[in-house]
Amino acid sequence: MDGHLNKITKIIISGALAVIIWIVGIIIGQEQTVTILSPEGGLGGIISRTRSAQVSLMLDYGTGRIKVYPEIKVEYGSSALNLLERIENIDNDFNLEYTLEKDQILSYLSLNGYPNFEVGKKWLIWIDNVLQTDDLNNVRLKSGDVIEIKYIKLLE
Numbered sequence: 001m002d003g004h005l006n007k008i009t010k011i012i013i014s015g016a017l018a019v020i021i022w023i024v025g026i027i028i029g030q031e032q033t034v035t036i037l038s039p040e041g042g043l044g045g046i047i048s049r050t051r052s053a054q055v056s057l058m059l060d061y062g063t064g065r066i067k068v069y070p071e072i073k074v075e076y077g078s079s080a081l082n083l084l085e086r087i088e089n090i091d092n093d094f095n096l097e098y099t100l101e102k103d104q105i106l107s108y109l110s111l112n113g114y115p116n117f118e119v120g121k122k123w124l125i126w127i128d129n130v131l132q133t134d135d136l137n138n139v140r141l142k143s144g145d146v147i148e149i150k151y152i153k154l155l156e
Contacts, residue, residue, distance in 0.1 A: 051076035053143035057083060061114055062151040080125055081137040106135040114151050121153050
């Protein structure tokens with residue numbers, strides 16, 4: 001009887017260990033999937049509760065001058081205007097000037113001395129190759145977005 005009980009105990013313990021290893025494997029696999037899909041995800045993001053987005057930005061001044069910021073971190077749900085403010089904080093050569101009206105409409109925008117509507121040109125924004133018609137302060141960003149802001153001459 002002792003030999004039979006010992007054999008059943010070994011089977012139960014082996015089965016329990018197999019289930020525990022399987023569950024731990026699923027948890028680790030999910031953690032790696034979250035980290036792969038969102039570099040800000042994972043256990044660190046869960047613990048700290050910080051949500052951020054990593055985006056890339058290209059500024060095209062329309063004169064052959066192009067500036068690229070490949071990996072910029074902003075808070076999750078930030079606007080394109082918040083992104084430009086972040087760029088101004090990390091790049092000493094970048095100068096952002098803007099005016100927001102009471103109803104949060106962007107009435108003036110100048111990037112490095114290139115103002116909106118100067119000589120018929122305007123700053124326009126594309127996100128993932130799609131032209132955005134909202135003001136920069138109303139365009140919301142998500143992780144992985146590729147943003148292009150171009151100084152374009154408007155047709156009359």
